[in-house]
Amino acid sequence: MDSSSEAVHGPSAAATGPAFRLFRPGRVRAPLILASPHSGAYYPEAFQALLQVPLADVRRTEDAFVDELFAAAQLCGAVQLNAVFGRCYVDLNRDAGELDPDMFVPGGSLAVGVPSARVRAGLGCLPRIAASGRPLYRQKLSWEEAEHRLTDVYAGYHGQLQAEMATLFEDWAEVFLIDCHSMPSTQPGRPALPDIVLGDRFGSSCDGQLTSLVERTLRRLGYSVVRNSPYAGGYTTRRYGRPRRGAHVLQIEVNRSLYMHEADVTPSANFPRIQSDMTKLIEELIIFSERKNA
Numbered sequence: 426m427d428s429s430s431e432a433v434h435g436p437s438a439a440a441t442g443p444a445f446r447l448f449r450p451g452r453v454r455a456p457l458i459l460a461s462p463h464s465g466a467y468y469p470e471a472f473q474a475l476l477q478v479p480l481a482d483v484r485r486t487e488d489a490f491v492d493e494l495f496a497a498a499q500l501c502g503a504v505q506l507n508a509v510f511g512r513c514y515v516d517l518n519r520d521a522g523e524l525d526p527d528m529f530v531p532g533g534s535l536a537v538g539v540p541s542a543r544v545r546a547g548l549g550c551l552p553r554i555a556a557s558g559r560p561l562y563r564q565k566l567s568w569e570e571a572e573h574r575l576t577d578v579y580a581g582y583h584g585q586l587q588a589e590m591a592t593l594f595e596d597w598a599e600v601f602l603i604d605c606h607s608m609p610s611t612q613p614g615r616p617a618l619p620d621i622v623l624g625d626r627f628g629s630s631c632d633g634q635l636t637s638l639v640e641r642t643l644r645r646l647g648y649s650v651v652r653n654s655p656y657a658g659g660y661t662t663r664r665y666g667r668p669r670r671g672a673h674v675l676q677i678e679v680n681r682s683l684y685m686h687e688a689d690v691t692p693s694a695n696f697p698r699i700q701s702d703m704t705k706l707i708e709e710l711i712i713f714s715e716r717k718n719a
Contacts, residue, residue, distance in 0.1 A: 442467050444581035446492075446507045447589075454502025455714040456597035458589055459495045459707065461605045462517035462582065462661065463488035465508035472514055477563040478555045483513045484690045485556035488607040494684065494696075495605050497704040501711055504589055508582060512552065513561060515574040517582050518604070518659040519543065519550035528553055530565045535572060550579070590665065590672065597718045601635060602674045603710065604661045610682035615655065620648040620683060624658035624676035630666025631673035635713065639675060642709045646702045679703075 466487055473480060498505040508517055522538035528551065547554035551571055555561050586602075593600045608618060621643050625636045640650050658666070658676040666674035681687050684699040 442469070443509050444578045445509055445585060447585060448499040448505040448507075449589075450499050450502050450504070452502065453504065453593070455711045456593040456600040456718065457498075457503040457707075457710055457714045458506060458586070458593070458600075458602045459498040459503060459605055460506045460586060460602060460661065461488065461492040461495065462508050463512045463606055464490065464492040465510045465512065465514075467509050468511050468514060475562050475564065475566070478557065478559050478561060481690070482555040482557050482559065483511060483561070485687070486512050486552070487690070488512070488605075489681075489690050490685060490692055490696070491605050491607050491679065493692075494679065494700050494703045495603075495707065496700070498707055501704070501707045503707060503711060504593075506582070506586055506589065510578050513555065515578050516548070516550050516552055517579060518606075518661055519548075520660055520664075521550055521575050521579055523549040524551060524571065525549050525553055528562070528566055529568050529571060532568065535568055535575070550575070586661075586665070594671070597671075597714075599632075599671045599673065599714070599717045601631075601710065601714045601717075602661070602665055602672070604658075604674060604676040606656075606676060606678045607681045607685075608656065608678040610680050610687060612655075618655075618680055619651045620680050621650045622654070622656045622678040623650060623652050624656045624662060624678065625653065625674075626658040626662050626666065627653055630658055630662040630668065631675045632668050632717075634717075635673050635675055638709060638713050639677070639706065642706050643702075646705065648702075 464487065492507040520538065522536050523541055523544050524537045525544050526537055543549055551574060553561060590600055610618060623636055623639055625631050643650050656678050662674045662676050665672055684696045685692050
C-alpha cells in the first residue's frame with residue numbers, strides 16, 4: 426500500500442490548535458479533493474468563556490461526523506481537507522466579509538461587505554446565533570478577535586484548499602472538489618427533506634456529468650436525492666467552481682437523521698452503513714475523474 430500523510434496547520438496562540446487536517450495519499454490516483462468545512466468540533470476555552478448558551482447548543486450547528494463519513498478518501502487515492510474549529514467559531518463556507526458589525530465593539534478596521542440575508546439572520550462568517558436561534562455571546566467581540574479567527578483559521582483553510590487544487594492542476598486538466606456537508610432532518614416551514622441534496626449552483630459550478638454521476642450513484646444505493654433545493658451551494662462552490670477552466674465543485678448535503686442522533690450529536694447504529702456507501706461514492710468519483718482526464 427502506498428504511504429500516506431496527514432498534515433496540520435497551526436494558527437497563532439490566539440486560537441491554539443491546528444486550523445485544519447489534511448490527508449494526502451502517498452500516490453494521488455485522481456484529481457479529487459473532499460473537503461469538510463463544517464465538521465470541526467474544537468472550541469478554544471477563550472471562546473467558550475464568551476458564550477451565553479450551552480456548548481451543546483453550539484455543537485448542533487456542526488456538520489458532525491461528516492469528515493468521518495468520507496474518511497476513505499485518502500485510502501481511495503484522493504485528498505481530504507477537514508476543518509478543526511467548530512462552525513460557530515468561524516464559518517469556512519462564508520465570504521470573509523460576511524460580518525455583522527453590530528457584533529463588535531466600535532472602531533474596527535476589517536472590511537465588511539454589504540449585509541447579506543445570512544448575516545442579517547445571524548449566520549455570517551462569524552455567526553451570531555446558536556442552533557436554537559439564541560445569541561451566542563454575552564458581550565460584544567473585539568475586532569482583534571475577529572481578525573485572529575480570520576487570519577489564523579479561515580485564511581489557513583482556504584489557503585491550503587487553493588494550494589491543493591493548484592497542485593492537482595500541475596498534472597491534470599480537470600480537477601474535482603466535493604464540498605461535504607450535512608443538514609438537519611427537519612426545518613421550520615419546510616416539508617420533509619430528502620436524504621441527499623446536491624448543490625451545483627444550478628449547473629454553474631461543475632460539469633453536469635459530475636452532478637449526474639453522483640445523483641445516479643446515490644439513487645442506486647437507495648437514497649432520495651434532489652438538486653439545488655433548499656441548498657444550491659455556498660461560498661466554496663461559488664468561489665472555486667470554474668468548470669470552463671477545469672475546476673469543478675459540487676456540494677453534498679447528507680440528512681443527519683441517516684447517520685446520527687441530532688439531539689445529543691452522537692453517531693447512530695446506521696453510521697457504518699452510510700459511511701460504507703460514501704466510500705462507494707468516492708470510488709465512483711475516482712473513476713469518473715480519471716476518465717475525464719484520460
